[in-house]
Amino acid sequence: xxxxxxxxxxxxxxxxxxxxxxxxxxxxxxxxxxxxxxxxxxxxxxxxxxxxxxxxxxxxxxxxxxxxxxxxxxxxxxxxxxxxxxxxxxxxxxxxxxxxxxxxxxxxxxxxxxxxxxxxxxxxxxxxxxx
Amino acid sequence: xxxxxxxxxxxxxxxxxxxxxxxxxxxxxxxxxxxxxxxxxxxxxxxxxxxxxxxxxxxxxxxxxxxxxxxxxxxxxxxxxxxxxxxxxxxxxxxxx
Numbered sequence: 001x002x003x004x005x006x007x008x009x010x011x012x013x014x015x016x017x018x019x020x021x022x023x024x025x026x027x028x029x030x031x032x033x034x035x036x037x038x039x040x041x042x043x044x045x046x047x048x049x050x051x052x053x054x055x056x057x058x059x060x061x062x063x064x065x066x067x068x069x070x071x072x073x074x075x076x077x078x079x080x081x082x083x084x085x086x087x088x089x090x091x092x093x094x095x096x097x098x099x100x101x102x103x104x105x106x107x108x109x110x111x112x113x114x115x116x117x118x119x120x121x122x123x124x125x126x127x128x129x130x131x
Numbered sequence: 132x133x134x135x136x137x138x139x140x141x142x143x144x145x146x147x148x149x150x151x152x153x154x155x156x157x158x159x160x161x162x163x164x165x166x167x168x169x170x171x172x173x174x175x176x177x178x179x180x181x182x183x184x185x186x187x188x189x190x191x192x193x194x195x196x197x198x199x200x201x202x203x204x205x206x207x208x209x210x211x212x213x214x215x216x217x218x219x220x221x222x223x224x225x226x227x228x
Contacts, residue, residue, distance in 0.1 A: 009217070046228060087215070087216065091174075
């Protein structure tokens with residue numbers, strides 16, 4: 001099983017329900033392909049370095065999981081089809097040494113709206129410690 | 132940070148008859164990632180990567196930044212990944228978030 005991390009950017013003005021819908025969809029895909037879901041972090045809304053689809057800000061979500069090849073192909077396919085997802089990127093981190101969990105980029109968010117609340121809500125949903 | 136060197140450095144030109152001159156100054160910088168082992172290169176941290184892009188968003192070459200070849204390749208890959216995620220600017224009219 002390979003280790004992956006995927007960061008996907010959602011439109012900034014989504015409601016909590018819609019964010020949860022995407023999060024559930026992602027976790028369903030991981031579960032159905034027998035992957036190991038590790039954690040899903042919400043980094044909140046950030047200013048983008050360049051506008052993507054006319055949005056100047058976006059909500060970053062960080063997903064960490066283990067799985068096989070079919071899992072990641074299916075996950076990216078689903079993300080590509082969803083219109084609320086502006087961009088996604090997956091990285092294979094199987095060979096890299098495991099980094100400590102406390103790596104959040106919250107400090108340099110000048111206009112983050114209720115980051116803590118969002119992080120609380122999402123972290124409670126998906127925090128399983130497999131390592 | 133890096134641009135002032137280009138004013139003082141003169142590329143030795145291959146003029147008629149002579150071998151290339153030795154460079155006017157020597158590269159003394161060490162790679163900051165080789166020197167300090169716990170510095171990690173991560174595409175998710177734009178603050179550390181910011182030192183390696185110019186103010187127009189271009190990747191700083193190795194002879195200016197002083198990195199060794201391996202770390203320069205890692206930096207380049209990390210910058211390109213971060214650019215994809217809009218964590219770093221791509222063009223000169225983009226802004227640093």
